[in-house]
Amino acid sequence: MKEIKSFFKLTLNFLFPPLCPGCEVYLGIKADPARLCPDCAAGLAAVAREHLFRETGRAGLEVLYSLGPYGTEPLTRLIHKIKYEQKDWIVDALIPALRDFLAKARLQDAVDAVVPVPLHPRRLRSRGFNQAELIGRAVGEILGKPVYGDVLKRLKSTRPQMSLAQSQRRKENVKGAFGPAGRTLNPDQRVLLVDDVATTGATLQECGRVLGGMGVKKIIGFALAA
Numbered sequence: 001m002k003e004i005k006s007f008f009k010l011t012l013n014f015l016f017p018p019l020c021p022g023c024e025v026y027l028g029i030k031a032d033p034a035r036l037c038p039d040c041a042a043g044l045a046a047v048a049r050e051h052l053f054r055e056t057g058r059a060g061l062e063v064l065y066s067l068g069p070y071g072t073e074p075l076t077r078l079i080h081k082i083k084y085e086q087k088d089w090i091v092d093a094l095i096p097a098l099r100d101f102l103a104k105a106r107l108q109d110a111v112d113a114v115v116p117v118p119l120h121p122r123r124l125r126s127r128g129f130n131q132a133e134l135i136g137r138a139v140g141e142i143l144g145k146p147v148y149g150d151v152l153k154r155l156k157s158t159r160p161q162m163s164l165a166q167s168q169r170r171k172e173n174v175k176g177a178f179g180p181a182g183r184t185l186n187p188d189q190r191v192l193l194v195d196d197v198a199t200t201g202a203t204l205q206e207c208g209r210v211l212g213g214m215g216v217k218k219i220i221g222f223a224l225a226a
């Protein structure tokens with residue numbers, strides 16, 4: 001059985017050569033898919049180490065954690081491939097970096113539940129998945145915390161934040177865009193709010209405002225890039 005499995009893997013890898021999703025380098029005939037080459041993995045880990053957290057200094061979120069600044073590679077390329085090339089499996093390639101980062105940030109003892117930023121149903125249909133929810137599920141599994149996709153919902157289909165230049169316009173774009181989706185949280189539950197990108201933090205802050213209105217007292221933000 002083991003021989004058959006490895007034969008299948010070799011055949012698949014021959015037909016679809018496994019390439020690093022970060023830099024397209026060939027990973028070798030025996031490589032597992034959904035993993036980064038050693039260079040990309042090291043690059044990501046180095047950025048994550050230096051970028052452990054930054055304070056938002058704004059109402060709603062206590063701290064905003066991220067793996068690295070938006071614009072650094074291979075992080076940004078990986079996020080783009082997940083979002084715009086519909087390669088949801090790349091989230092799995094980020095798990096080693098996520099695990100390492102979440103342990104260093106000591107988030108396991110700091111939060112009780114993970115809440116991903118919701119997508120509008122229309123965008124969810126066209127993309128096929130909510131990348132924030134996939135990242136949230138990976139984070140929840142690493143931390144051993146429940147992931148609730150039914151706490152928040154998106155009420156308005158907003159323009160992509162990346163298409164708006166100024167932070168003021170981004171804030172206005174997401175104002176009133178989110179509301180409660182049905183599940184209520186215990187006010188003592190500390191929430192980790194998860195998104196893929198948070199450059200101005202306006203989306204996370206708006207979600208944090210809604211959670212605050214629902215009685216949640218402690219909200220920490222996490223995005224892959226910020």
Ligand SMILES: [Zn+2]
Pocket residue numbers: 020021022023024025036037038039040041
């Ligand atoms: Zn690579």
